[in-house]
Amino acid sequence: MSRKQRAGKSTKVTMRDVAERAGVSLMTVSRVLNSERVAADTRDRVMEAVDALNYRLNISARSLSGTQSYVMGFFYDNALGGYISQYLIGVLKRCNELGYHLVLESCDYGEPDVESIVADLTERYRLDGMIIPPPLCEYLPLLNALDEAGIRYVRLGPGLELCRSPYVSINDSRATYEITEHLIACGHRHIGFIKGDTRQGVALMRFEGFRKAMANHGLEVNPALVAEGRFEFDDGMAACERILDSAEPVSAILASNDDMASAVIAVVHRRGLRVPEDIAVGGFDDTSIATSVWPPLTTIRQPIDALSCQSVDLLIEAVKADGPLGSGFQKCNILDHTLVVRGSTVGVV
16 A cells, blocks of 8 residues: 555655556656656556556756756747647647646747847746747747747747757658649649748748649649638638639649638638539648548648657757757757548549
């Protein structure tokens, strides 16, 4: 019987209780909870004990005993799309698993006074570092302010200045190449494309993947069938309207994310056309909206759970590395993507 059981339910669960239940030493529990290298089966036993006992780390005590604060920050733009929302949920979950607090901080892309935002954030919290998703991951004034303040950061999916910091991503150009090839294999030759926010490197990489696939199959990209959006539903609707109003032949439209692709499906239906018989539609990200529309969306699946977990793990690794982040720790994790074929493209010949 553990000390917790002997003392009754009111006794606070300790790390020793976790060690006793998992059959390991206190040091091993500490190493697991601090994301240090431990055998996989041992780690699983410890985390099973953590879950069973509902153990929570005393973050305040840990921060006082060392140089880490066990507090991470998460910058986000006010325009949170489905992809970033799911990514944030994954980051929150991973932080909870590892005993870290997550502080959310809003910052508009183009915000002129980012120095004040960063200064206020560092005054209120002693942060181990920041996680920065798009589009802020490429907002140079923000990155410069973080560098000046000496705050470590890990970025999600940057397309610019890749040597600036650690980051996690997929190969966006290759992924868009593959979904374009899928449309071509379905028999499409006149394919429209809706760009994302061209301030973001990832939007440029996705368009480049589309252009390469078209060129490699001897197909021209018709400028009239290319429209710009900002990764948002309303922009996707407006872009689709422009493409369809061009009077140029088009049998498929590929959008740079699922929000805009779902908008394309809505516009096509509103015009009395069928998906995929009249217009096939492809998206990117495989967020929840991809299976909420009809027909369900063919898209590129990003491993959002893995990206969010690795963002947190990479930041912890950076915190433990010697020297400033910019010069002492440079690492990127490129994860695999998956083409998910659904009803928005299947059946077209």
